[in-house]
Amino acid sequence: MKAVIISxxxxxxxxNIIPFLDKETDVFVHTWEIDENLKWxxxxxxYSKYCNTLKIITEPEKFxxxxxxxxxxxxKAVNSIEDIDxxxxxxxxxxxxxxxxxxxxxxLRGFFNKAKIQSRPLLxxxxxxxxxxxxxxxxxxxxxxxxxxxxGFKKIFKMPYEEFYKKMVSINSNxxxxxxxxxxxxxxxxxxxxxGLKLVQDLNLKLPNNKNFNKKLYE
Numbered sequence: 001m002k003a004v005i006i007s008x009x010x011x012x013x014x015x016n017i018i019p020f021l022d023k024e025t026d027v028f029v030h031t032w033e034i035d036e037n038l039k040w041x042x043x044x045x046x047y048s049k050y051c052n053t054l055k056i057i058t059e060p061e062k063f064x065x066x067x068x069x070x071x072x073x074x075x076k077a078v079n080s081i082e083d084i085d086x087x088x089x090x091x092x093x094x095x096x097x098x099x100x101x102x103x104x105x106x107x108l109r110g111f112f113n114k115a116k117i118q119s120r121p122l123l124x125x126x127x128x129x130x131x132x133x134x135x136x137x138x139x140x141x142x143x144x145x146x147x148x149x150x151x152g153f154k155k156i157f158k159m160p161y162e163e164f165y166k167k168m169v170s171i172n173s174n175x176x177x178x179x180x181x182x183x184x185x186x187x188x189x190x191x192x193x194x195x196g197l198k199l200v201q202d203l204n205l206k207l208p209n210n211k212n213f214n215k216k217l218y219e
Contacts, residue, residue, distance in 0.1 A: 002091065003084070006095055028077045030073045030077040068168055084150045129149040141185060143188035171191060
């Protein structure tokens, strides 16, 4: 069994999610109750026939800062999973990626073993479960899609909300003080690494642009 997590706005949801779904997959969604998003929530329900279960949580928009909104939404989706340890692995997926079929092939053990050899001795005392796997550029993770084991997702997200919120604020404040404006990938990379996890390159994953990525709504 695997779990797929969808979080944030699901505007421009497309069939690129279908290859990730089967009857051995549970899907957990958290999204926002805003007008532009409602029809996409209805569309998402159509995908229930492709998976084992589909759980959708919606709530009024909570944060004006998109960075916090997206991270919190992922936090809520992860914490909606009652028995996270039953899954072999978990995929975090942003549905507005501009592709019919995203290049992805599950091979976390292979990615870990290759990284462990190539970076020796940096991963010598690290287990494969203690890593997050995705597209990494200049030591930062493309947060739109990544994969990990239940252990990793618990380390990042399974905590009281007040603790998670303080962590978001602290990371954001530190980066603003250091850089001023900064890319969200820095925030997500720090969120993961400050949880005691390592990043490993997913050698098969190629992520396209977001649909309508020039629109302010998607920044």
